[in-house]
Amino acid sequence: MSRKRQAILGLFIITGFLLQISVVPHLQLFGAKPDILLVLAIVVAIQDGPTAGAATGFIGGLFQDMMSPGYFGVSALTKAMAAYMAGLLKDMTITYSVLLPLIITFALTFFEQTVFMASVAILGQEGIPPFALLDVFISSVYNVLIVLLLYPLLKRLHFETKDKSMVLSDSHVKQVERDLQ
């Protein structure tokens, strides 16, 4: 990943975090809200690979943990794991269908929320909220809507910030053509 893309992702993480704490709470539907940072991590994992996704999820989760007294480190862990799995799923799937990011986002939001609750339960946190399946479902659908906006945006930036070393020059192309002949 190029430095420029890393910087852009850093900006996306900070903006996503600020939106998550200031604007997103007002977009609740039936008590559930989207998770911009999770969607960002999943999109990065699909486009840049599992490690980049896990790192994005870890940093984004850590930001969220800073604002959550009681569960420090849990969001960082669950988001990193979900993003890593998104990257692996993408690598294992041979398809260019536009549905893939949507399905992965839906499934891994469900996974992330479940693991989050399980981790909190294992930690013995008092007054654990009841695991609301409807909330998780609405959150997952919400995240799918976010991915529709975020995926094309980051994909576009992905090409614009691609390493020049990765792009074949004209002389390379000619060399390959000669070799093929």
Add this chain to the structure above:
Amino acid sequence: MSTNRSSRRNRIILIVIIVLCVTMITMYARESDSGPIHKVQDVFMDVISPISSGFSKVFKPIKDGFVNVFRLPTLARDNAELEKKVDQLRRENIEAVELEKELEELKKLLNWGEEHPEMETVGTDIIAQSPDNWQRLMVIKKGSSSNVQKYMAVVSASGMVGRIISVGTFSSVVQLITDSRSGVGARVQRSRETGIIEGMNSDVLRLVPMNEEADLKVGDIIETSGLGGTVPAGIAIGKISKIKKRTEGLSELVEVEPFVEFSKLSDVLVIITPEPESVILKGTQ
């Protein structure tokens, strides 16, 4: 070959992240409120507060647009004004009933000299809310520099909002009464039955009465009881919206609709005095 090396590198990075997270979780669980991670959290909140506040103002039109998506701007404004008036009338009504009850009690005790203690408050904006689905928290723009301390009650014009659970220098975290970890001593204004108001991570609260045969009716107003020592008595919480009878051996489920509309909350008051008993006790130690 290089694919194998790359996948091994990926696995190592994932393991490092997991180990790092588990270490942080363990350290956080073991340390006290004044531990290093808690301090980092407080500093982070102080740093992020002004940025979040500015961000919130910039995106206010989007927030308002979403809330009023199906309403015309004039209707939204009229509605807000009417709601404010209803809140005021309801508060006045509750205060009047409360005064009447208090008067009766005072008459019985023949103690006309007793005065209702004045509450000193500090007003503040809400600058952020809980980022996840599993907690009902909000961050306010006042901290220890404004004499805010842990366990202090937070109220709005409509009633009880929550309690302070973490204090930074210039910001604090409020646990809302709707948070599933919240429990506040409460009583029924009409019958004076006491109980505990618990959050359920939803828009309604649950009243757990102390007495299984408690005299409760739909529409009864619930207020804080002052028991427990952290929240002053007589602050309106909500009204009973549903009483579900349970089978034998189980207590009834009493749902309470809070007066405060948490999604529209923007300004709150922190009750500085009377101080929560836990703060006073801590100070004397």
